[in-house]
Amino acid sequence: MGRLAIIGGGAAGLAAAVTAARELRLLGVPGDVAVYEADERVGRSILATGNGRCNFSNARIDAGAYRNAAFVEAALGALAADDGLQPGGESVGPGPEGALGAAGPDPVHAFFAGLGLVWREEGEGRLYPLANKATSVLDVLRAAAADFGVAEACGRRAVRLDVPDRPGGRFHLRFADGTVGHADAVVLATGGRTARELLPEGIGFAAARPVLGPLRTATDVVRHLNNLRVRCAVTLAGPDGAPKAREAGELLFRDYGVSGIAVFNLSRFAEPGDRLLVDLLPQVPEDGCAAFLHARRRRLAFGDRPLSREAFLRGMLLPAVARAVLEEAGLAPEAPLAKRDVAVLARALKAFPLEVRGIGDERQCQVRRGGADVAAFDPRTLEARAVPGLHVVGEALDVDAPCGGYNLHWAWASGMLAGRGAVARLTGLDTATQDERR
Template identity: 35%
Template sequence: MFDVLVIGGGAAGLMAALTAGQHGRSVAVLEHGPEVGRKILISGGGRCNFTNQTMRADRFLSANPHFVKSAISRYQPSHFLDLLAKHRIAWHEKKLGQLFCDNSAHDIVQMLLNECAAARVRILTDVRVYDVSKSDVFRVQTSRGDMTARSVVLATGGLSIPKLGASRFAYEMARQFGLAVIQPEPALVPLTFGGESEEWVRSLAGLSLPVRVTCGKTTFEEALLFTHRGMSGPALLQISSYWSAGQPLFVDFLPGQDIAALLMKLKKEGSKAKGAGALARWLPQRLAHAMVELGAPERTLAEWADRDIRLMAQRVHSMELKPQGTEGFAKAEVTRGGVDTKALSSRTMEAQSVPGLYVVGEAVDVTGWLGGYNFHWAWASGHAAGEVAGAL
């Protein structure tokens, strides 16, 4: 018999467990893998982008855009930094407010384990959970026998990175208890292309450059990477969370500059450079040639009509590309969708129709931007659930 059983030993689960344990409750974490925190360990190139200095609700996607406000206002980046300071873990800030460990993501996992140990939380690995039911208390059927608890926290994540053991367990349990689930989809994921677009994109594989990419009303300005399968890089991963099948993307390959004005100036100067040679002054050479191959006069720039320059400028600053799909959950950093926030309390993460049942982290229909937001949602939602479950 435990006060709190946390199913899932990732970022959100460990935070929920140590927070509940600090209230003096008997807590156990049930992890189906051989170790806890595996997604933490591979994140941020092994240094874990654990949070972001700029923590705002508009950096998260959800059917209810206000849902995150309570948790992230009560558990802020400064709170996690205080925890790092307590354990003497050095960190640094990269671009756009992203915070990383100086040393290794292992430091974060060890810190969470040390906090769990101090709170007398039991960590059980290689435990399969078969079913969860509730009468007066929760009964959890596992590969180590039946366990009971007053509260259960579902922290088994989403479907991203299946090689780490991603599963539908949280969704299945949520539905079993009558909670709605919004269709899970890959997010922060590379996009793929078909037809002529595929050939054009693949011809540029390996090329990376800063761009501005737009989907609908959403725009990101960061690096884009062409791959043999399609497009990736921070800008593309960010916009992928907002992209739906059939939607076009518009890419500005030279943000902040006016290629029409630049080319017109060269024309007036009587430039003898041909299209690719002229464009290569501002664009990578391979991209300049690829732009010209899509259609441009063979003549020198001095012989281009003004209309030719306008058409090239439109291509450079607003190229329309239509992705065919994504590389799926195998390459997705997180999952979009999940347990419907309508079923949960935004303050406690508790299921409103099932007292004592909490859902946290990636399992919930909350998806953050690239750059530490998803980890912070794990800390904040886990802390919110642990505070309440531990106080009961």
């Protein structure tokens, strides 16, 4: 009888536990699955997602959006091939109510549908549980884990993992409380924070740093705009001016910098010294902006009444934003608008610059960039090529993605792959034989 130890009872760890325990049950093979969680309860990380609503996946997952996209594509493809499904396939067929999702061809969505979760789609394909609470997602996972006999061991922080010293040997786990455990296969699902200290030597690890959060910028401009929101497009440009990434959406000014989903997504690529170029008139094409502003000037500057620069921007921008734009353009607000000002203003409005200093508030960051080097793992099972029986999943791997349900989707998908892979390792049955025996 084999024993599978899953270190970390977050998103990926729970998906691995449910998948492995169910697989053992379906195969009729005896085996133990235990989840060791440092916290006093499993799944706390899931409850914090999506502002407590858990944007658990996306209806249109695109592997290309992930860091290490080729590896993710191979992994999602392998998961789908096991199920005869399509990775990232359309998940939400319109039900009688028009937008309820219950099952679909994406394997992760099929997994959750099988656990009883019902969800609905919001903007940009974001999927949320129908009850609009992250607890729905955790509840179905924990109930399934209990049904399939998964043992939850909470308050058990793993501090050391010793790999087998001979073929067929066992893994040894040491915990902070001084206890020791043994296992025939291990899924490392600790997230990005502590994975490095448990990984065996020889597996590359890129230092993990928090991303998908607000950015700190030079503060001379933004501190006057604190808490104001603008709808805009933002380009992240390197110190040489070359664009690195572009996002559209709402930007929230903070006294230390900028926030909002567009900024979170850009933070994955931002380095100190880069510049954010905020397009405050995203609906107006770059080459048409001067003409748009000239037409506005002619419309507003009627009669003998002089039109101040501030008045020219009134009704188009919030007053504090208008003042910041004029300051950036080097134009005194109360002075009359001259024809030559228009070109200067067009530039400031289409590319309002903010110098990036770093991540704004690490506590708000949703993922860590970095982790175990994917080249060391088989994308079909997430098993370390050099350490049979050791699987690494979720954020512990060097995979991250933009907002929109992508990061949790990876956590579930990688957990499912590792759960199956670990069962194959414990039972000695390959996936095709497992399919036949089920």
